[in-house]
Amino acid sequence: MAQDVTIFYFAALREQMGRERETVRLSEPSVTVEAFLTELRQKDATLDTVFAAAPRIRVAINQTLATFHDTVKPGDELAFFPPMTGG
Amino acid sequence: MGQVRDGPDGLESLTLEHYPGMTEKVLTALADEAVRRFSLTGCTLIHRVGTLPVGAPIVFVGTSSAHRAEALAGTNFLIDRLKTGAPFWKCERYHDGRCVWVDAREADDKASALWDE
Numbered sequence: 001m002a003q004d005v006t007i008f009y010f011a012a013l014r015e016q017m018g019r020e021r022e023t024v025r026l027s028e029p030s031v032t033v034e035a036f037l038t039e040l041r042q043k044d045a046t047l048d049t050v051f052a053a054a055p056r057i058r059v060a061i062n063q064t065l066a067t068f069h070d071t072v073k074p075g076d077e078l079a080f081f082p083p084m085t086g087g
Numbered sequence: 088m089g090q091v092r093d094g095p096d097g098l099e100s101l102t103l104e105h106y107p108g109m110t111e112k113v114l115t116a117l118a119d120e121a122v123r124r125f126s127l128t129g130c131t132l133i134h135r136v137g138t139l140p141v142g143a144p145i146v147f148v149g150t151s152s153a154h155r156a157e158a159l160a161g162t163n164f165l166i167d168r169l170k171t172g173a174p175f176w177k178c179e180r181y182h183d184g185r186c187v188w189v190d191a192r193e194a195d196d197k198a199s200a201l202w203d204e
Contacts, residue, residue, distance in 0.1 A: 011104050011176035012188040056191075063109035065172070079106060079174075083191030086103075086134060086175030087089050087146050087166055 106174035
């Protein structure tokens with residue numbers, strides 16, 4: 001559904017969450033990542049524990065690196081992951 | 088070219104996870120920025136994913152320009168930026184089956200930040 005947001009988890013976060021993706025409905029038309037995460041953490045104890053224990057989590061919105069102050073809109077693709085270690 | 092270094096005892100291989108879609112987007116943008124910023128005449132960027140044994144190549148960065156200084160700077164820029172800016176994550180696999188996620192290093196963040204304009 002168009003109002004839903006798809007969330008991907010990668011690397012250690014994916015393992016800790018026990019899933020690599022999920023779909024969540026936005027409660028408001030557009031909200032900051034920070035506010036959206038606060039909502040998710042209230043609803044999902046696993047997510048709350050995982051995110052509490054991993055302070056340096058990064059976020060991407062529609063496959064572009066973003067910040068927690070950026071806005072999430074219906075239909076967006078979100079991704080949460082640990083700091084990147086390529087090369 | 089960057090290879091899987093021989094690490095602590097028992098290190099068998101490295102598994103590289105990535106974010107399909109974002110990976111290509113980020114690497115293409117990095118290559119375009121390097122070409123523009125260092126007046127490169129050519130640029131090749133290869134990054135492997137999946138499980139790679141110790142000694143195997145992981146990443147290749149190749150650049151060309153009218154003068155070597157730009158090509159060398161462009162190469163450094165690309166590797167410094169992709170280490171912390173491209174969506175790859177390394178997991179060290181040991182003979183005893185353990186998989187340990189590699190932590191991002193502050194030194195890599197600092198090296199990348201040196202290229203901020």
